[in-house]
Amino acid sequence: MSEEISRTQLMKAVSQVLSQLASDTEAMGEKLCADPDVVAKHLEQFQNVDRITQSLRELSILIVAPDAVKAIDEVRLADLQTQLCEACWPFAPF
Numbered sequence: 001m002s003e004e005i006s007r008t009q010l011m012k013a014v015s016q017v018l019s020q021l022a023s024d025t026e027a028m029g030e031k032l033c034a035d036p037d038v039v040a041k042h043l044e045q046f047q048n049v050d051r052i053t054q055s056l057r058e059l060s061i062l063i064v065a066p067d068a069v070k071a072i073d074e075v076r077l078a079d080l081q082t083q084l085c086e087a088c089w090p091f092a093p094f
Helices: 007-033 036-041 043-062 068-073 078-088
Strands: none
Touching: 007 036, 007 043, 036 043, 043 068, 043 078, 068 078
């Protein structure tokens, strides 16, 4: 592993990993949802699995976006968008 890689190559690879994690998480949630008793007992956790899946997908898109500001503006999850804005612009009112 002595070859150098560009930051762009790394970000594309990370994006692919995040996307695969989102798919794996979604598949796990779908499989668990097949059991109504499990769903009834763990509804809040299933909602968290869905939020994590969506966040992973958004981050996989964001990390390779050519325009970071526009990409943050297009994030569809309000809490994730707010978190990113607060991290990037800590003194701006949100």
